[in-house]
Amino acid sequence: DDGLRLGRPDGSRATVGVDVVTDPASAPDCDAVLVFVKSTDTADAIEEWRPVLTDATVATLQNGLGNAAALVAALPEDGVLAGTTSHGAVVEEPGVVRHAGTGNTRLGRWDGPNDAPVERLAAxxxxxxxxxxxxxxxxxxxxxxxxxxxxxxxxxxxxxxxxGALVERESGERLLRRAVSEAARVARAEGVAVDDP
Structure with missing residues (x-):
């Protein structure tokens, strides 16, 4: 009702009017859709919003594994983009979001070469x-x-x-390195080239 109130990293605040819909039937035509739900909700979100997603470029910047694969399994394969972002945000209360920090965002076509829709969404x-x-x-x-x-x-x-507290102790840092090293071995077993920490 009051718009989306945003707190920016520089401390400034702004209120942005947004058109919110909760029913896919009332959603406008979309060129691109960003999927930002918890990974455990991705399949349900795809199923519920499929009418909006099938004719759009669909992108996920969700944390975790399996989100892009879930999109590809349910939608036209050439319409799915995936990537990551290191921007942080905190929902302070309903309708109030604090942009907690900036970072890198990377995006590409999940299956196939990048093209104009990828470049357009990145821009x-x-x-x-x-x-x-x-x-x-x-x-x-x-x-x-x-x-x-x-x-x-x-x-x-x-x-x-x-x-950040774990790296203040040698035992904490050792635990983190071991966890990341094990996950890197899993990634390499999946055919993804990543380095150990």
Whole structure:
């Protein structure tokens, strides 16, 4: 009702009017759709919103593995883009989002060579302040982001410490390196070229 209230990394705030729909039947025609749901909800979101997705370029910048594959399995193969972003955001309350930090965003066609729709979406994101590079191999970009998350998320949660606290101790850093090294071996077994930490 009050628009989307945004807090920017520089401390400034803005309110942006947005048209929100919760029913695919009332959605406007879309050239491109960004899928941003929890990985556990990707399949359900695809199923519910399929009428909107089938004629659009569909992109996922979701964390984790399997999201692009779920999109490809349900949609025209040549319409799926995937990648990663290191931008951070926090939902402070409904309708209020704090952009917590900027970072790299990478995007590419999941199956096949990059083309005009990929370049167009990357340019649109860049013009909105999310500098986006087109990459030839989004699978490697996704796996590299997985390795970052493997080295932070689970161990930090299990230790019940804030992000960054584990590297303050030798034992914490050793745990992170071992987790990332194991995940890198899995990536290489899947045919993705990533380096050990």
């Amino acid at each position: 649109t994101l860049s013009s909105a302040g999310i500098d986006t590079a087109v990459v030839a191999d989004p699978r490697t970009a996704v796996w590299r982001k997985v390795l970052v998350n493997v080295g932070i998320n689970a161990a930090t949660a299990l230790a019940r410490v804030e992000n």
